[in-house]
Amino acid sequence: MELKSxxxxxxxxxxxxxxxxxxxxxxxxxxxxxxxxxxxxGLAGGxxxxxxxxxxxxxxxxxxxxxPRRAHSIAAQGGINAAKNYQNDGDSIFRLFYDTIKGxxxxxxxxxxxxxxxxxxxxxxxxxxxxxxxxxxxxxxxxNRSFGGAQVSRTFYARGQTGQQLLLxxxxxxxxxxxxxxxxxxxxxxxxxxxxxxGRARGITxxxxxxxxxxxxxxxxxxxxxxxxGNVYFLSTNAMASNVTAAVRAYKKGAGxxxxxxxxxxxxxxPVHGDFQSKLTxxxxxxxxxxxxxxxxxxxxxxxxxxxxENERDYYLENKYPSFGNLVPRDVxxxxxxxxxxxxxxxxxxxxxxxxxxAEAIQRDGADVIFRKYGNLFQMxxxxxxxxxxxxxxxxxxxxxxxxxxxxxxxxxxxTIPGLFAIGECNFSDHGANRLGASALMQGLADGxxxxxxxxxxxxGTNKFAKVDETNExxxxxxxxVEDRLQKLLKNSTGGSAGKCTVDEIHKELGKLMWDYCGxxxxxxxxxxxxxxxxxxxxxxxxxxxxxxxxxDINQSLERAGRVADFIDFAEIVVRDALARGESCGxxxxxxxxxxxxxxxxxxxxxxxxxVWEYTGEGSEPKLNIxxxxxxxxxxxxxxxx
Amino acid sequence: xxxxxxxxxxxxxxxxxxxxxxxxxxxxxxxxxxxxxxMLDVLNEKLTHEGVDPVAFDHDCREGICGMxxxxxxxxAHGPEKETTLCQLHMRHxxxxxxxxxxxxxxxxxxxxxxxxxxxxxxxRIIQAGGYTNVNTGGTPDANSVRISSQQLELAMxxxxxxxxxxxxxxxxxxxxxxFTSAKVSQLALLPQGQVERKERAQAMVQCMDGEGFxxxxxxxxxxxxxxxxxxxxxxxxxxxxxxxxxxTGRDD
Ligand SMILES: Cc1cc2nc3c(=O)[nH]c(=O)nc-3n(C[C@H](O)[C@H](O)[C@H](O)COP(=O)(O)OP(=O)(O)OC[C@H]3O[C@@H](n4cnc5c(N)ncnc54)[C@H](O)[C@@H]3O)c2cc1C
Ligand code: FES
Numbered sequence: 001m002e003l004k005s006x007x008x009x010x011x012x013x014x015x016x017x018x019x020x021x022x023x024x025x026x027x028x029x030x031x032x033x034x035x036x037x038x039x040x041x042g043l044a045g046g047x048x049x050x051x052x053x054x055x056x057x058x059x060x061x062x063x064x065x066x067x068p069r070r071a072h073s074i075a076a077q078g079g080i081n082a083a084k085n086y087q088n089d090g091d092s093i094f095r096l097f098y099d100t101i102k103g104x105x106x107x108x109x110x111x112x113x114x115x116x117x118x119x120x121x122x123x124x125x126x127x128x129x130x131x132x133x134x135x136x137x138x139x140x141x142x143x144n145r146s147f148g149g150a151q152v153s154r155t156f157y158a159r160g161q162t163g164q165q166l167l168l169x170x171x172x173x174x175x176x177x178x179x180x181x182x183x184x185x186x187x188x189x190x191x192x193x194x195x196x197x198x199g200r201a202r203g204i205t206x207x208x209x210x211x212x213x214x215x216x217x218x219x220x221x222x223x224x225x226x227x228x229x230g231n232v233y234f235l236s237t238n239a240m241a242s243n244v245t246a247a248v249r250a251y252k253k254g255a256g257x258x259x260x261x262x263x264x265x266x267x268x269x270x271p272v273h274g275d276f277q278s279k280l281t282x283x284x285x286x287x288x289x290x291x292x293x294x295x296x297x298x299x300x301x302x303x304x305x306x307x308x309x310e311n312e313r314d315y316y317l318e319n320k321y322p323s324f325g326n327l328v329p330r331d332v333x334x335x336x337x338x339x340x341x342x343x344x345x346x347x348x349x350x351x352x353x354x355x356x357x358x359a360e361a362i363q364r365d366g367a368d369v370i371f372r373k374y375g376n377l378f379q380m381x382x383x384x385x386x387x388x389x390x391x392x393x394x395x396x397x398x399x400x401x402x403x404x405x406x407x408x409x410x411x412x413x414x415x416t417i418p419g420l421f422a423i424g425e426c427n428f429s430d431h432g433a434n435r436l437g438a439s440a441l442m443q444g445l446a447d448g449x450x451x452x453x454x455x456x457x458x459x460x461g462t463n464k465f466a467k468v469d470e471t472n473e474x475x476x477x478x479x480x481x482v483e484d485r486l487q488k489l490l491k492n493s494t495g496g497s498a499g500k501c502t503v504d505e506i507h508k509e510l511g512k513l514m515w516d517y518c519g520x521x522x523x524x525x526x527x528x529x530x531x532x533x534x535x536x537x538x539x540x541x542x543x544x545x546x547x548x549x550x551x552x553d554i555n556q557s558l559e560r561a562g563r564v565a566d567f568i569d570f571a572e573i574v575v576r577d578a579l580a581r582g583e584s585c586g587x588x589x590x591x592x593x594x595x596x597x598x599x600x601x602x603x604x605x606x607x608x609x610x611x612v613w614e615y616t617g618e619g620s621e622p623k624l625n626i627x628x629x630x631x632x633x634x635x636x637x638x639x640x641x642x
Numbered sequence: 643x644x645x646x647x648x649x650x651x652x653x654x655x656x657x658x659x660x661x662x663x664x665x666x667x668x669x670x671x672x673x674x675x676x677x678x679x680x681m682l683d684v685l686n687e688k689l690t691h692e693g694v695d696p697v698a699f700d701h702d703c704r705e706g707i708c709g710m711x712x713x714x715x716x717x718x719a720h721g722p723e724k725e726t727t728l729c730q731l732h733m734r735h736x737x738x739x740x741x742x743x744x745x746x747x748x749x750x751x752x753x754x755x756x757x758x759x760x761x762x763x764x765x766x767r768i769i770q771a772g773g774y775t776n777v778n779t780g781g782t783p784d785a786n787s788v789r790i791s792s793q794q795l796e797l798a799m800x801x802x803x804x805x806x807x808x809x810x811x812x813x814x815x816x817x818x819x820x821x822f823t824s825a826k827v828s829q830l831a832l833l834p835q836g837q838v839e840r841k842e843r844a845q846a847m848v849q850c851m852d853g854e855g856f857x858x859x860x861x862x863x864x865x866x867x868x869x870x871x872x873x874x875x876x877x878x879x880x881x882x883x884x885x886x887x888x889x890x891t892g893r894d895d
Contacts, residue, residue, distance in 0.1 A: 047779075050779065051778075051779040054778045054779060065702060065708070065710060066700065066710065066761070066762060066763065067762070067763065067765065067766050067806070068766075069709070069766075069769075069806060070702055070703075070708040070709060070710050070806075072702070072703070072708075074703060074707055074708045074709075075703045075705050075707050075708065084785070084786075086786060122780070122782075124785045125782040125783065125784055125785045126777075126779060126780070126782050127785075128782070128785040128835065129775065129777045129782035129783070129835055130774070130775055130777060130835070131774075131775050131798075131802075131829060131830050131833050131835045131836050133795055133798045133799040133802050133829070133833065134785075135792075135795070135799075136789075136790055136791070136792045136795045137792065138791075138792050139789065140789025140790050140791050140792065141786050141789055142785055142786055158799060158802075159799060159803075161707065161803065163707075164707055164803075164805075165799075165802060168802065171769070172769060172773055172774035172775075173774060173777075173779070175766065175769045175770040175773060175774060176770070176774045176776065178766075178770050179770040179771065185766075187763070210755060239702040239703045239704070239708065240701060240702050240703075240704060241702050273643070273675055274643070274673050274675055274676065276672075276673055276676045276680050276683070276684060277676070277680065278677075278679070278680050278683055278704060279704050281704075281705055282705075380705065380706065380730070383706075383723075383726060383730045383732060384677075384730070384732065386675075386732070386734060449779045449780075450779070450780070453779075496693050497690065497691055497692065497693040502687050502690045502691065504683070504687060505687075546690060546691075546693075548689075548690055548693065548694065548695045548696065549695050553656075553657070553756075554657070554698055554755060554756045554759065556696065556698055557690065557696060
């Protein structure tokens with residue numbers, strides 16, 4: 001597998017300009033001759049579909065939900081970063097770039113991250129022009145808040161519903177193009193395969209979720225904006241339909257998968273409280289602007305939070321990291337919470353929780369001010385837990401949240417399959433080993449609104465395209481494969497359900513294994529154990545899973561089964577990657593590699609690279625390829641937030 | 643936390659063409675900390691083990707924001723709790739031994755696909771008719787170039803909070819989509835960015851809404867009562883004003 005990053009020449013600040021200047025363009029009149037498939041209507045896919053259609057390409061857009069407006073991006077709460085420096089507090093493009101590279105623990109590609117910071121400001125302008133109601137100051141200018149890992153205030157937000165408002169902005173732009181006839185929208189479709197013709201991605205095979213029909217769709221290129229794979233852990237903050245199927249199908253057709261072990265575990269989520277639980281709920285990081293994190297000093301404390309006097313409380317983040325305090329990056333906050341709970345200082349019925357306390361902020365700013373800032377989050381918390389955070393501290397615990405790993409892409413956002421692009425959370429490109437808060441929305445929209453169009457034009461302008469349609473043998477064989485696989489999933493369904501298991505039972509088993517051995521802290525022994533257990537789970541799935549109904553109908557069990565089968569296969573490369581990366585970096589903590597203060601200890605001499613996994617066939621071990629990382633503009637240092 | 647046992651009466655309909663009917667099931671040991679959808683998960687796991695087709699229902703975020711979930715619970719869209727989506731309704735609001743009747747959102751404009759799953763694509767078409775500003779990507783002015791008072795902004799945000807779940811339509815005796823449509827029209831009418839198309843927007847969206855088979859608004863306020871996001875019917879008054887302005891001042895002035 002050849003991994004050419006194709007980073008343009010020139011100084012860092014000039015690369016994106018140089019790229020755009022030297023790229024091929026497609027004349028506006030010719031654009032309508034090209035067709036583009038975009039899978040996913042989240043911030044990345046939705047923005048890309050709208051933008052490419054505006055430019056004149058013929059776009060086909062696909063999503064699983066009943067409407068593009070419901071993509072998982074809708075749930076993002078806290079905000080989106082940009083280097084506007086509206087607060088005049090010392091922000092700049094270089095600082096946003098630097099914070100992102102450092103936050104990612106020096107495991108991302110400089111040029112991509114710099115481009116992200118460069119286009120960030122345009123995103124805010126674009127969204128405001130669409131009517132996105134970002135919060136404003138009394139004087140009418142845009143408001144900002146702070147997020148972890150930054151000492152400037154650069155996060156734009158719309159109450160606690162920033163993702164919703166940004167996605168509705170992209171959705172409205174997309175709707176306008178659907179109306180104009182430039183986008184054909186296919187909802188309730190699940191992509192099951194990418195179709196490669198003469199070495200290039202030329203289409204996809206999808207299942208129509210309503211009719212069960214298998215459909216082929218051809219185009220000149222394919223863009224995946226299919227989101228992250230956090231649900232490999234079963235419990236995560238991701239939406240229920242978030243899956244890795246599209247990415248795994250691409251991987252099996254030759255796309256390299258980068259850094260699958262980089263999984264972000266978010267420090268502020270509502271703790272697990274029962275085995276009926278289907279998902280975990282995030283409480284936005286923005287709460288750490290005013291909430292103070294603490295645990296009782298005494299192990300096994302039984303008093304209520306309010307009864308524990310100040311001097312018996314351990315504000316461990318403020319004490320340990322005086323300059324960032326409660327706003328340390330997520331990986332640091334999560335690890336410290338786990339450590340405190342492991343030491344027996346955790347609170348709540350399971351002991352797996354810490355307090356996030358607003359009492360001081362309420363006293364300082366008044367209940368009104370705090371409620372205005374966080375009211376909807378407090379209400380959400382109260383609905384779920386039945387406790388009012390205005391009166392008692394919240395209880396929080398880390399949960400799987402975001403995946404930095406993803407399909408490997410070069411500077412063109414193209415995977416190792418020519419003509420197959422990946423944008424948003426589904427690629428690996430910008431966040432290294434840890435993503436800073438409010439930077440995923442930024443990346444999704446940067447890719448979708450501002451980066452992908454130049455890359456697409458360059459690709460279309462430099463290649464010749466033979467006419468390919470859905471009758472091509474590659475499409476037919478892909479359909480057969482998809483149909484066979486569906487039949488295989490249903491093979492246990494004859495002879496009744498006795499002695500068989502449900503899809504969720506196996507998904508939970510997989511999730512538990514991954515959380516226990518490939519979660520917040522990892523070690524060689526545990527990872528090897530997980531690797532040994534995975535084939536058993538796979539076997540059990542194929543031998544025992546019982547799926548009622550048929551393929552020719554709405555069948556939600558069948559949909560989930562297909563996704564879980566891919567999660568099981570994919571889990572293997574997550575674990576292998578975690579095992580192969582013998583250092584700690586960002587969210588990937590190998591217990592063998594820590595500083596004396598239990599911080600992640602990188603090993604730049606051996607691991608300053610992107611790990612890219614290559615599929616080598618069913619039953620054969622995947623191959624590890626490496627893209628070395630070079631730093632010309634920053635000097636990798638041991639991160640310190642003290 | 644405690645556990646409760648329930649009797650469920652659920653609308654079962656295998657597909658759009660088939661006749662549906664209510665089936666009765668029981669579920670035991672439901673944690674009162676679980677959500678309504680988690681309770682349905684428990685039922686579906688049980689049905690699967692019994693070899694029975696599980697109940698199809700739409701859901702995704704389970705955080706009350708995507709608008710995908712929804713059913714009529716004991717006669718009320720999204721169930722008994724105010725400003726709460728079905729996924730955020732928790733079982734502590736029910737008692738041991740309760741019987742719960744669960745039906746799909748019903749409306750002429752929302753055909754049933756299967757069980758509790760419905761087709762709400764008419765909402766997308768209403769937005770396509772005009773729920774946007776006509777700006778392309780790129781070349782937009784600096785975000786701070788126009789100031790917007792925080793008060794005005796908050797009003798726009800109140801309207802923009804709509805999740806498009808369809809509860810308003812399902813609970814309206816006329817099956818009207820006025821609350822949904824007015825929320826989008828209001829958001830854009832309240833913001834300087836939405837002014838350029840202001841007159842055509844209300845006209846186009848209302849026309850589309852009528853064409854999709856939604857009924858007329860007769861001010862019964864049922865929509866506001868069930869809206870999980872607390873969208874106010876004052877938006878409907880605003881839509882009516884926008885609509886009339888469009889008629890009286892014509893399309894191009
Ligand atoms: C609770 C929560 C809060 C968050 N808050 C923030 C925040 O405040 N700030 C921030 O920057 N980030 C936040 N994030 C992260 C951020 O929301 C996501 O990383 C981002 O929205 C991902 O966008 P996306 O466009 O890449 O993918 P998604 O929004 O996940 O969209 C994926 C799309 O792909 C489609 N799809 C997937 N698989 C298939 C398939 N096989 N076939 C067809 N279609 C498919 C789906 O239907 C969907 O349309 C948050 C995440 C969570 C979970
Ligand atoms: S599942 Fe998203 S609102 Fe209920």
